[in-house]
Amino acid sequence: MGFARTHTVALQGAVGHLIDVQADVSPGQVGTTLVGRADATLAEGRDRVRMAVVNSRLEWPSTRRITVLLSPADLPKTGTHYDLAIAVAVLAAADVVPRGALEGTVFIGELSLDGGLRSVPGVLPMVLAASRRGVRCVVVPEPQAREAAMVPGVIVLGVRSLGQVVAELRDEEVPSAPPVPDPASHxxxxxxxxxxxxxxxxxxxxxxxxxxxxxxxxxxxxxxxxxxxxxxxxxxxxxxxxxxxxxxxxxxxxxxxxxxxxxxxxxxxxxxxxxxxxxxxxxxxxxxxxxxxxxxxxxxxxxxxxxxxxxxxx
Missing domain, CATH: 3.40.50.300 (P-loop containing nucleotide triphosphate hydrolases)
Structure with missing residues (x-):
């Protein structure tokens, strides 16, 4: 048990900001604390992430105190696309996935309770912002892999579930998963x-x-x-x-x-x-x-x- 860090992107209009998702798993009063100016939509992600991890048959540190910081802490954050990055950071802090596999990678996607991924709006400007900050690998829901690949020089991994992400990070055989629903469009x-x-x-x-x-x-x-x-x-x-x-x-x-x-x-x-x-x-x-x-x-x-x-x- 310890500390781990990964990355995602916050959007303010069409402008993206690279976000450090830091997770600490340590002894203390059992619970999950999310800090860093998260709105109500994002705060609900604590329950989505926990159930997605449990239903993916992965180990959730239920007997430890979990603190997740979205840095920079003074930047307002909203949306459900932080779910995947939070889940991966907590699992890395709990030694479920190797911390070294998270370097230089941005995670984008909403989690459902069964561990599946759902598409989110604004993937292209998020990947564009990450690329301008030197990121060269992004993980996105499978239907949005083509959209993310429009940004040149970025390696895109389209996945269907949290279980598939963990398998990729562990360099294990990727399990099958139901297809991700296509994003809603106007x-x-x-x-x-x-x-x-x-x-x-x-x-x-x-x-x-x-x-x-x-x-x-x-x-x-x-x-x-x-x-x-x-x-x-x-x-x-x-x-x-x-x-x-x-x-x-x-x-x-x-x-x-x-x-x-x-x-x-x-x-x-x-x-x-x-x-x-x-x-x-x-x-x-x-x-x-x-x-x-x-x-x-x-x-x-x-x-x-x-x-x-x-x-x-x-």
Whole structure:
């Protein structure tokens, strides 16, 4: 019994911070204490982690005092993706898994009571933040391995359960486990006519020579553009064709936009990185939160953020 450390990532909006998950298992009053500005959602993870370990037929130090610190302690932390890192840190402190196997690895995932893993939102920005801090290996729920692999230079291990993680750390045969459910996505709520924008082209517009020239100048220089005129004169038709004359996003912009979609829950990992500039046209009655995003706990990107690198038509 003793001390162990592993890592995970905290998200503040789209900005990730590498978190030290430190676990100490020592004699004292029996119980599990979680410190480091954890919110109620994360505090509930103590029970999830304990039952996941027990139901995975692993040894939980039930006769010892367990203290888990999420450092830096002054950074607010929320979410369920800390579960896996907490479980691995406690098991390492209890000598169930070797401490040396945790070096340079980030653990991301929510645990269910039977020891299975569940997908969590924002995996791409988490892995991106970890990579920028020098981390070269991440462990994520199996359905999100493709999303995590979008970050170059990172070794991604997609797993289904806590038992599989422990087997990998012990260098043992990996047991079978039920598949992890796919992450919920907001894409089911998308407007079915959105796909029509992919077929639009500036050459479709007849006439409007000066207006098209102004749009081309704005697109070339990255300028803002003010369109005025009566209803039906072609303002919307012109605006929704501007993405078609924009170049592909560069590597940095592509990763940033893909990370924003990961946070919003609208990312399709099978499609890979987003290469084309987006187009966003909020309704004139759209609320301020829907435009600028925000929220308590898990922050949602607004429509302005989702137009990053592309066209925002107001």
């Amino acid at each position: 894409s089911y709520l998308g407007w079915r006519g959105q796909a029509r924008l992919d077929e639009l082209d500036m050459s479709d517009l007849v006439g409007m020579r000066e207006a098209k020239f102004a749009a081309e100048v704005a697109a070339a220089g990255g300028h803002h553009l003010l369109l005025t005129g009566p209803k039906g004169c072609g303002k919307t038709s012109l605006a929704e064709r501007i993405p078609g004359i924009l170049p592909d996003l560069d590597a940095e912009e592509s990763v940033e936009l893909t990370a924003i979609r990961s946070l919003a829950g609208s990312l399709d990992p099978a499609a890979g990185l987003v290469r084309r500039p987006p187009y966003s046209a909020p309704h004139h009655d759209a609320t301020k939160p829907s435009l600028v995003g925000g929220g308590s706990g898990r922050v949602q990107p607004g429509l302005i953020s989702q137009a990053h690198g592309g066209v925002l038509f107001l």
